Amino acid sequence: MAVNAREFNIEMTGVPKEYVKDALRGLLHSIFFHRLLVNVTPRELRIFDIAVAATDSRDVDQLIEERTAEFVQSLTSTSGHARQGKIAVLFYEKRLKKNWFQFSKTEELVCWEQWAITIGLSQPQQDTDRSKALRSIETQLSQNLMEILRLANDHKEHIPSITTTEGNPFPYQIAIPAQSETWGAMLKRLVVTEAPSTPDTAETGTLYTAAAAGRRGSSSSIASTSGTTAPGAGLIRPTSSTSSNSSSLAPRSPRLR
Secondary structure, three states: OOOOOEEEEEEEEEEEHHHHHHHHHHHHHHHHHHHOOOEOOOEEEEEOOEEEEEOOOHHHHHHHHHHHHHHHHHHHHOOOOOOEEEEEEEEEEEEEEOOOOOOOOEEEEEEEEEEEEEEEEEOOOOHHHHHHHHHHHHHHHHHHHHHHHHHHHHOOOOOOOOOOOOOOOOOEEEEEOOOOOOHHHHHHHHOEEEOOOOOOOOOOOOEEOOHHHOOOOOEOOEEOOOOOOEOOOOOOOOOHHHHOOOHHHOOOOOOOO
């Protein structure tokens, strides 16, 4: 099946390992703020003294905390000295699976957008080097937040039509390659996957594990949030408490069709 998922790339360089988790948290929360297409209440995170826009979804927050911890662990467990790590965010739509030899209709998840985040590592030895690295991280994070905002606003024609009002219309996942798997191989197997029929009770009750992503060592799960947020296609309209924040807290622009 031909899949034309829109791809976006975000990169940070020279990040000491102790700052990786917070930097990645900021990027992931910003992506979900612009692509979680349900009514949510915006909230502000302070990361490296930078205002980062985030949703009030507890499911998203939990997933980000789990995946950032796993990402840092993957860097630690890599043999030798890892120079960089990559993590993907994928958004899906449900489609009927074309099957010529079965009469029953089955669904599959097809990726319509993927974000690749690359974190380049550094190992500063002196306190002065760490101070320089932190200033660089703050600058890069601010620039990337603006880049995520620009990409989300400029590229919206590929977003599928919303066909349900039951919670989040587009399942998503955050994926980290297994040590034995290349980046390309991971994306190839995740771009189209089976639609889950039952929730994974080991998770929060709203996270789903894809059959194709169940290989040992792979950190990936499909999530479909019902949560407490109101369903639908409404956009965030910042209140007075958020409208005065920095540009990273800019309102999400209309993107639905």
